[in-house]
Amino acid sequence: MRDELYQQTILEHNRNPRNFKKLEGATHVAEGYNPLCGDHLWVYVKVNAGGIIEEAAFEGQGCAISKASASMMTASLKGKSVDQANELFEEFHKLVIGELKPDEHPNHLEKLAVFSGIWQYPARVKCASLGWHTMHGALQKEKSISTE
Amino acid sequence: MSLDIKKLRQDFPNLSINVRGKPLVYLDNAATTLKPRCVIDAMNAYYVTGVANVHRGVHYLSEQATAAFEFSRQVVRQFLHARRVEEIIFTKGATESINLLAQSYGRHFLKKGDEIIISYMEHHSNIVPWQMLCQQIGCVLKVIPINIQGEIIFEEYLKLLSDKTKIVSIVWVSNSLGTVNPVKAVIEAGHKQGAVVIIDASQAVTHMPIDVQELDCDFLVFSGHKAFGPTGVGVLYGKEKWLQAMPPYQGGGDMIKSVTFAETTYNVLPYKFEAGTPPIAEVIGLRSALEFFQTIGWEDMEEYKKELLDYGTKRLLSIDGVRIIGTAKDKTSIISFVVEGIHPHDLGTLVDQEGVAIRTGHHCTQPVMEFFKIPATARASMAFYNTKEELDILAKAIIRAKEIFNA
Numbered sequence: 001m002r003d004e005l006y007q008q009t010i011l012e013h014n015r016n017p018r019n020f021k022k023l024e025g026a027t028h029v030a031e032g033y034n035p036l037c038g039d040h041l042w043v044y045v046k047v048n049a050g051g052i053i054e055e056a057a058f059e060g061q062g063c064a065i066s067k068a069s070a071s072m073m074t075a076s077l078k079g080k081s082v083d084q085a086n087e088l089f090e091e092f093h094k095l096v097i098g099e100l101k102p103d104e105h106p107n108h109l110e111k112l113a114v115f116s117g118i119w120q121y122p123a124r125v126k127c128a129s130l131g132w133h134t135m136h137g138a139l140q141k142e143k144s145i146s147t148e
Numbered sequence: 149m150s151l152d153i154k155k156l157r158q159d160f161p162n163l164s165i166n167v168r169g170k171p172l173v174y175l176d177n178a179a180t181t182l183k184p185r186c187v188i189d190a191m192n193a194y195y196v197t198g199v200a201n202v203h204r205g206v207h208y209l210s211e212q213a214t215a216a217f218e219f220s221r222q223v224v225r226q227f228l229h230a231r232r233v234e235e236i237i238f239t240k241g242a243t244e245s246i247n248l249l250a251q252s253y254g255r256h257f258l259k260k261g262d263e264i265i266i267s268y269m270e271h272h273s274n275i276v277p278w279q280m281l282c283q284q285i286g287c288v289l290k291v292i293p294i295n296i297q298g299e300i301i302f303e304e305y306l307k308l309l310s311d312k313t314k315i316v317s318i319v320w321v322s323n324s325l326g327t328v329n330p331v332k333a334v335i336e337a338g339h340k341q342g343a344v345v346i347i348d349a350s351q352a353v354t355h356m357p358i359d360v361q362e363l364d365c366d367f368l369v370f371s372g373h374k375a376f377g378p379t380g381v382g383v384l385y386g387k388e389k390w391l392q393a394m395p396p397y398q399g400g401g402d403m404i405k406s407v408t409f410a411e412t413t414y415n416v417l418p419y420k421f422e423a424g425t426p427p428i429a430e431v432i433g434l435r436s437a438l439e440f441f442q443t444i445g446w447e448d449m450e451e452y453k454k455e456l457l458d459y460g461t462k463r464l465l466s467i468d469g470v471r472i473i474g475t476a477k478d479k480t481s482i483i484s485f486v487v488e489g490i491h492p493h494d495l496g497t498l499v500d501q502e503g504v505a506i507r508t509g510h511h512c513t514q515p516v517m518e519f520f521k522i523p524a525t526a527r528a529s530m531a532f533y534n535t536k537e538e539l540d541i542l543a544k545a546i547i548r549a550k551e552i553f554n555a
Contacts, residue, residue, distance in 0.1 A: 005497065006552055015554070037493050037509055038523030061523060063491035064553070124497060 004117040005124070006064065013068035018075045023057035028141065032060075032134030034126055039066045043134040045077070045085075053077050053085060056135070063127050065118070070131030072112055082139055084108070089136045095119075096128045151448050157533050159184040159440075170503030173538045178323045178351060178482050178529035179507050181376045183437070190436040191378060191429040202428055203402055203419070217428055220435035221418070227438045228368065228385050229359040234417040235391065238426050241382035242350045243273040245369035246317070248384060248397040248421065249346060250277035253367075254315065256395055260286035263312040265343070267292040267300050267329070268519060269322040272512040274348050278317065287314070294519060298325035298474040306337060313343040320352035324511035324527065325474030326457075326482030328352075335365050344390065350374050354531065355453070355480045357446050360385050372430060377437035381430035384421070391417050398423040441532075449532045453481040456530045460539045464528075467546055469555060473525050481530040484511075487546060489555030492524040498549035499526075504542050 023044035041060025056074040094100035098119030200209035316338040344366035372381040400423035469488030496508035
């Protein structure tokens with residue numbers, strides 16, 4: 001049944017989003033906006049000289065799916081290299097469109113696999129991917145990301 | 149009075165489906181209405197035994213199709229109480245009708261510095277075409293503000309009016325708030341300043357009888373699919389004197405009298421504005437739709453929908469944390485609301501699991517959302533085939549969503 005979509009992890013991250021703040025000293029920042037539903041967030045990433053993500057954060061407003069997804073993303077990025085972050089972005093993207101089955105395909109998603117059911121809700125895929133697209137854009141130094 | 153809702157529902161095959169294992173509760177009528185069987189049958193009959201192009205052939209089928217197509221125009225004329233059938237233009241929807249007006253009337257009659265007045269609660273389709281016109285010719289868009297109930301502030305409208313005002317374009321019934329605007333007074337005041345007044349009747353069309361002569365509006369637009377008809381067809385009503393004076397919107401077949409490479413002369417009304425093969429099946433379907441719901445009776449329909457509105461409003465407000473957006477005194481059966489602690493999109497997904505179809509989002513009225521300082525709302529919009537039981541199911545689904553969210 002559907003409550004698959006709203007699993008406890010997602011509900012919990014929605015209630016208590018991690019790294020929900022403006023990150024001072026961020027090296028990469030991008031704004032993400034989904035005009036369809038009004039989800040609007042900013043993603044901050046702090047990359048050190050060695051190319052490692054020291055910290056990631058986000059702020060803004062959105063539905064539970066977009067908020068939980070961004071929250072879990074910031075938690076999982078910490079300590080990863082930029083290349084690893086980009087790889088994780090690709091994997092997450094494939095996950096939410098149903099192309100990657102966490103049980104069948106090797107991946108680095110770990111807790112993020114909680115979003116594996118979302119491909120069954122095509123209208124909500126963009127909610128889950130907004131934070132990720134924004135992060136990806138930030139690392140590419142794009143200014144504003146829209147998922148519409 | 150009293151409508152036989154159970155019997156009426158049988159005319160809508162779509163109402164009998166299950167969604168996610170539960171009977172469909174369709175509360176998204178402001179987005180599009182379901183279609184009665186007679187509409188589906190009429191369109192089907194055209195495709196099964198009546199296919200032909202219109203206004204062209206001398207063969208039997210073409211004559212039949214042309215007659216059916218033109219009879220629809222008569223039905224629309226009667227429906228709107230227009231003076232002449234030439235004043236009824238078929239378009240692909242209200243959006244195209246407004247774009248036609250902006251590009252044909254607007255570009256022809258307006259000049260730099262002229263002003264166009266719309267309201268704060270317009271659908272994007274009655275904002276963007278005017279912004280495009282303003283960019284093209286340098287005219288200026290003015291906006292009538294609204295109050296916290298979601299009603300236009302009439303005195304502010306009067307202040308905006310001046311001899312620079314050339315067009316007033318306003319929605320009759322707001323799709324996101326349910327507000328019924330005092331269009332008669334808006335039209336009168338606009339005319340005093342010499343402006344033409346356009347009425348967007350997209351939502352109004354199923355809520356009240358329309359008499360364009362009594363209203364004295366210059367133009368009126370609506371979409372077929374919000375009036376139990378098919379998608380892909382809409383109507384532009386215009387006073388003949390304006391339509392005569394306006395240049396064509398698009399060029400092509402059907403809108404010409406004769407074409408040479410040196411010169412083309414345009415066809416007469418209404419064909420001047422109907423370039424290309426029109427949506428024939430849809431126009432035929434629209435006629436069935438308008439005939440169908442007029443047989444139900446406006447008064448009974450309105451009384452019943454008012455009951456649904458009152459019941460639904462009370463039922464939703466009985467749930468902790470529910471706030472209704474749009475509380476105008478004069479309101480149709482549209483309830484926009486937010487639930488504390490649950491984003492409208494999450495709510496939409498959760499009530500969908502109970503088979504309930506509501507709209508969530510900004511409803512193509514982003515300025516309204518910005519005014520109420522919310523990103524989106526959930527919206528339940530009722531047609532005459534909805535029931536109080538269905539509103540109970542919605543209420544229960546909201547309560548369940550709140551439990552899941554601990555909201």
